[in-house]
Amino acid sequence: MNILRKIFITLMVLAAWELLAWGGFLNPLLIGTPSMIVRAAMKDGVTLLVALRFTFMEILIAGMIAWISGVIAGVIIGARVRTAVIVSPLLSAMIAVPLVVLYPVIVAWTGIGPISKIIYGAATGFFPIALTTISGVSAIDQRYVDMARAMGANRFQIRFQVIARLALPAIMSGLRVGSSLVVIAVVQSEMLSATDGLGFWISYHRALFNVGQVYFGIGLVLVLAAGLNVLLNACENSLKIAHR
Amino acid sequence: MTTALSLLDRWVIRSWRAGIVLSIAVLWEASGRLHWADPDLLPPLSQIFQMLGRLLADGRFRGDIMVTVAECIAAFTIVVPLGLVSGFALGESTRLYRMFGPALQLLMTVPKSIFLPVFILLFGIDFSQKVIFAVVLSYFIVVPTGIAAVQSISADLVTMARSFGATRRQIYWRLYLPSAMPLILSGVRLGLIFSMHGIIFAEMYASSEGIGRSILNWGESFDMVRLFAAVLMVLVVTVILNESLQAIENLFRSRFKLGLAG
Amino acid sequence: MIALESQKPSLATVVRGFGIEKVFGEGANAFHALQNISLSLSQGQLVAVVGPSGCGKSTLMQIIAGLTLASGGRVEIDGQAITTPQPDRVGVVFQEPLLLSWKTAIENIEFPLSLGATPAAERRQRARELLDLVGLEDFGEHYPHQLSGGMRQRVAIARGLVRNPRVLLMDEPFGGLDEQTRTRMWGELLRIHERSRTTILFITHSLIEAVFLADQVLVMATRPGRIIERIDVDLPRPRDLKLLGSERLGAIRNRIWDLISEPTV
Numbered sequence: 001m002n003i004l005r006k007i008f009i010t011l012m013v014l015a016a017w018e019l020l021a022w023g024g025f026l027n028p029l030l031i032g033t034p035s036m037i038v039r040a041a042m043k044d045g046v047t048l049l050v051a052l053r054f055t056f057m058e059i060l061i062a063g064m065i066a067w068i069s070g071v072i073a074g075v076i077i078g079a080r081v082r083t084a085v086i087v088s089p090l091l092s093a094m095i096a097v098p099l100v101v102l103y104p105v106i107v108a109w110t111g112i113g114p115i116s117k118i119i120y121g122a123a124t125g126f127f128p129i130a131l132t133t134i135s136g137v138s139a140i141d142q143r144y145v146d147m148a149r150a151m152g153a154n155r156f157q158i159r160f161q162v163i164a165r166l167a168l169p170a171i172m173s174g175l176r177v178g179s180s181l182v183v184i185a186v187v188q189s190e191m192l193s194a195t196d197g198l199g200f201w202i203s204y205h206r207a208l209f210n211v212g213q214v215y216f217g218i219g220l221v222l223v224l225a226a227g228l229n230v231l232l233n234a235c236e237n238s239l240k241i242a243h244r
Numbered sequence: 245m246t247t248a249l250s251l252l253d254r255w256v257i258r259s260w261r262a263g264i265v266l267s268i269a270v271l272w273e274a275s276g277r278l279h280w281a282d283p284d285l286l287p288p289l290s291q292i293f294q295m296l297g298r299l300l301a302d303g304r305f306r307g308d309i310m311v312t313v314a315e316c317i318a319a320f321t322i323v324v325p326l327g328l329v330s331g332f333a334l335g336e337s338t339r340l341y342r343m344f345g346p347a348l349q350l351l352m353t354v355p356k357s358i359f360l361p362v363f364i365l366l367f368g369i370d371f372s373q374k375v376i377f378a379v380v381l382s383y384f385i386v387v388p389t390g391i392a393a394v395q396s397i398s399a400d401l402v403t404m405a406r407s408f409g410a411t412r413r414q415i416y417w418r419l420y421l422p423s424a425m426p427l428i429l430s431g432v433r434l435g436l437i438f439s440m441h442g443i444i445f446a447e448m449y450a451s452s453e454g455i456g457r458s459i460l461n462w463g464e465s466f467d468m469v470r471l472f473a474a475v476l477m478v479l480v481v482t483v484i485l486n487e488s489l490q491a492i493e494n495l496f497r498s499r500f501k502l503g504l505a506g
Numbered sequence: 507m508i509a510l511e512s513q514k515p516s517l518a519t520v521v522r523g524f525g526i527e528k529v530f531g532e533g534a535n536a537f538h539a540l541q542n543i544s545l546s547l548s549q550g551q552l553v554a555v556v557g558p559s560g561c562g563k564s565t566l567m568q569i570i571a572g573l574t575l576a577s578g579g580r581v582e583i584d585g586q587a588i589t590t591p592q593p594d595r596v597g598v599v600f601q602e603p604l605l606l607s608w609k610t611a612i613e614n615i616e617f618p619l620s621l622g623a624t625p626a627a628e629r630r631q632r633a634r635e636l637l638d639l640v641g642l643e644d645f646g647e648h649y650p651h652q653l654s655g656g657m658r659q660r661v662a663i664a665r666g667l668v669r670n671p672r673v674l675l676m677d678e679p680f681g682g683l684d685e686q687t688r689t690r691m692w693g694e695l696l697r698i699h700e701r702s703r704t705t706i707l708f709i710t711h712s713l714i715e716a717v718f719l720a721d722q723v724l725v726m727a728t729r730p731g732r733i734i735e736r737i738d739v740d741l742p743r744p745r746d747l748k749l750l751g752s753e754r755l756g757a758i759r760n761r762i763w764d765l766i767s768e769p770t771v
Binding site: 082085086087089090093096097098100101102103104105107108109180183184187188191192193198199202203206209211214215218221222225226229 | 285357
Binding site: 404405408410411419422423499 | 571572573591592593594596598600604606607608617618620621622649665669
């Protein structure tokens, strides 16, 4: 019942939107109407969907690189109090900085293809993931480590079986933050200069005042963000189950 | 883990950090001079510093800095009070939280930069458009800190104050504000950082002036020396701002160590 | 000849409770937290309230402190009804010290005065007096996180006394302390009470604490919360810590224990 109500309300809003534009209350060139979006979808939908996949792949690869390198770096740095204390502020400083200024540098080095987006996205995601991993590892009760050593575990076993597991909640929250930053980075960089991808096409259509395509593209980005969120939740849940 | 470090310890740690930064600088310079990497792509650090000096003397560059700074200040002064007050309201009233909370959560997961083209369609590419965009971007970061600030206040502490006859106003000013200060300060800091992010990105995307625009232009024309000079300047300024605000935040945090029982 | 000697000086009644009731919920779901509670404390008396968990002890204290309204009956202090917090007549000490972590010990003691119109010099003077009273003369400039649990609670007690209230209410004030500190605090409280002669009503889970400290113990039962017995503790004052091992104290304690642990009377 609740779902039906929500659908009804959404349809009403869309209809009102369309009528307002028709009646001249909203400038269709600026605001756009639902019918324009539908027409845009039919015309350029395929290109945009391909762009969706393109962007998704960039995010996935950049994310994986950021995750893996971030967690490894975090575990290594966080293992010793000294290194953690020395390095952490440097990493958090990098998060505070608008890394987007580095993007033109990366483009100058690697061109405007997907490689630049992946590198930039991975760099953006690396720092928060490493930082939260470090704090997760540092917060581990030393007594667990001592206990493991007393039971005869060697350094590798301690690191990956004890430390990694105990730091898991912190690592997971770091992955969440890191992922959202990667998404933002990839989308932003595509908007600035690219050959393909949703950011690129949205900008392209904006320049041509194809309002319908712009909104459709934005809608696809929202779908992408939602999809990635679902993926992340699934990851989290499966990790939680596996590491009971 | 954070045990009290002796003074000597603290300086040792600081020197290690400085050492890391210096080594990077040295390697950078060496790479430029010894051609480890293509010096056209990675110019030596000294050359970059020289260029920065020249740029700062240049009127046009300074004009760009002024524009960017003005935009950042405008966005910051709007979003911090707005975001914190919204956060306070949501944190205090469960009714409001239930109404707006889910919408807030939703908007936080969305990469809001994607709406910039819409902003441009609506507002053009002038000063106010960039400021509005930056405000919208950072708003959703500041509000949660406002909520957390209110929620960090212990209900027991409020009961205690009431038992001693404190009025509502007194509770707000003497209890809420000092007790929530660290989180409020972090809201201020995040508001500043994300305003800057938003402004610079908006400038890079579509603008006729500002540091972001210059950076993008120099990148496109492969003028690496100027590009690095501007990038380095932005990085250094942001780090200094962040560290100063963080230091103030930490100062308050250490005085409010155990918020509740004290 | 006979009459004069048997006459004891009558002490003024400070706190009076008449048929206090507190009901939560209504109709069939009504929960009688307190039913027909009457009590009377005279000047300088130390009265303890004990009872099983959920018998309404804390609710009773909240009502006397003016933090909650009773559903029925009334509370009077010096003949005047209590319906809202009256900080000049009632001082409260909670189970957690609840000190403001950004203020020093002496600033915390001043806190109730700073909410009113007392001039700064006077505030500071008064706070100093109480700092000395609780034995923390050298710790006025310390911050709460620099003080031990027992010291923080002493600051809270000083704060509760700073406005010279007619009665000091204490809700399990030593509950969060370890046994040794707790025992020491009993001695401290007795010493403070000796010097300030304040009327004190305190709630506790510890029967030994109640018997050792109080002149009278009010024993409560639960469901509904009511007073089932008032026991006068006639142990000699000043109370020595050695009394803690005495048979007399143990006997009173056992009597209370029997009263509490009997299935609903």
